[in-house]
Amino acid sequence: MLDKREQILSFVIPVKDEEATVSILAEEIINVVKKLDKNYTSEIIFIDDGSTDNSWNIIKDLSEKYKNIVYGIALRRNFGKSIALEAGFRNATGDIIFTMDADLQDDPLEIPRFVEALESGYDLVSGWKVNRLDPPSKTIPSKIFNKVTSFLTKVPLHDFNCGYKAYKAKVIKSLRLYGELHRYIPVLAHDLGFKVGEISVTHHPRRHGKSKFGIERYVRGFLDLLTVLATTRWLLKPGHLFGGIGLLLGCLGGGILVYLTALWFLGGGPIGDRPLLIFGVLFSLISIQMISLGIIAEFFIRVKNPREVSELISKFTRD
Ligand code: UDP
Numbered sequence: 001m002l003d004k005r006e007q008i009l010s011f012v013i014p015v016k017d018e019e020a021t022v023s024i025l026a027e028e029i030i031n032v033v034k035k036l037d038k039n040y041t042s043e044i045i046f047i048d049d050g051s052t053d054n055s056w057n058i059i060k061d062l063s064e065k066y067k068n069i070v071y072g073i074a075l076r077r078n079f080g081k082s083i084a085l086e087a088g089f090r091n092a093t094g095d096i097i098f099t100m101d102a103d104l105q106d107d108p109l110e111i112p113r114f115v116e117a118l119e120s121g122y123d124l125v126s127g128w129k130v131n132r133l134d135p136p137s138k139t140i141p142s143k144i145f146n147k148v149t150s151f152l153t154k155v156p157l158h159d160f161n162c163g164y165k166a167y168k169a170k171v172i173k174s175l176r177l178y179g180e181l182h183r184y185i186p187v188l189a190h191d192l193g194f195k196v197g198e199i200s201v202t203h204h205p206r207r208h209g210k211s212k213f214g215i216e217r218y219v220r221g222f223l224d225l226l227t228v229l230a231t232t233r234w235l236l237k238p239g240h241l242f243g244g245i246g247l248l249l250g251c252l253g254g255g256i257l258v259y260l261t262a263l264w265f266l267g268g269g270p271i272g273d274r275p276l277l278i279f280g281v282l283f284s285l286i287s288i289q290m291i292s293l294g295i296i297a298e299f300f301i302r303v304k305n306p307r308e309v310s311e312l313i314s315k316f317t318r319d
């Protein structure tokens with residue numbers, strides 16, 4: 001439970017070429033947090049993800065002007081949103097941690113509703129851009145992406161990709177982001193047993209600068225989905241993933257080979273030139289490979305990494 005002492009709201013905001021909006025955003029956040037009836041203070045962490053415009057200078061000026069409120073972290077080059085968020089998370093000291101985009105598409109006026117949702121018992125609250133004001137080339141693939149992701153992961157969200165989210169600090173402490181896994185934070189958190197919720201948020205069109213993501217994000221997103229599915233469901237039992245595929249292929253290949261052998265014995269003619277034979281052999285071989293891969297993976301977690309495994313299990317436990 002959140003108690004009533006003074007609480008820090010940290011805002012972790014990745015910035016790639018957003019010179020037109022960072023200072024307006026910082027001021028809006030500070031004003032909204034000031035107006036909250038409870039005892040909240042804000043901490044705004046801008047992570048400059050290799051901007052080539054004037055963003056970093058503006059962030060530095062802001063951190064002078066709003067000492068102890070605005071902080072800046074500069075990455076040496078453009079590492080991508082996940083790494084930028086991770087850098088911000090490592091430095092966030094708040095009880096509640098927000099992520100927001102820097103382009104003013106996310107409205108700071110929604111902050112109180114996020115806080116309310118967290119106080120009602122959620123560990124992570126994700127924004128849902130019900131009326132998303134982006135071109136159809138973005139919204140349509142996004143709809144498909146969200147449907148498939150929620151179906152496969154069983155996490156009932158409508159908008160995984162929304163950059164506007166709020167977390168209790170313990171969620172952030174349990175996550176490690178890399179690659180482009182920021183899209184799957186709710187899935188990773190849900191897998192760790194945290195309570196994940198959703199609120200609708202107003203979404204503004206991008207008025208300044210350009211979007212940094214195109215359609216290729218969904219291709220990469222689906223590859224990441226495979227990683228997330230594999231590592232959330234089978235992290236501690238990889239033998240079941242690979243072994244499962246292996247057994248399936250083994251049954252198929254074995255069945256084919258038994259069938260062909262029976263045919264040959266019963267005088268059904270030569271089988272050496274039948275394509276089915278190739279499939280039978282192929283499936284059987286891949287099956288053995290998959291099962292061996294599963295066993296190696298099991299060795300790997302049992303023998304190589306006992307400490308990591310126990311660290312992982314400690315993340316599953318309540319405090
Ligand atoms: N961003 C970033 N690094 C990148 C790409 C984007 O830090 O490599 C930031 C960007 O400045 C913005 C947020 O991530 O604050 C979301 O990016 P964008 O608005 O381009 O995404 P969209 O709204 O089009 O989904």
Ligand code: MG
Pocket residue numbers: 101103105206211
């Ligand atoms: Mg945007």
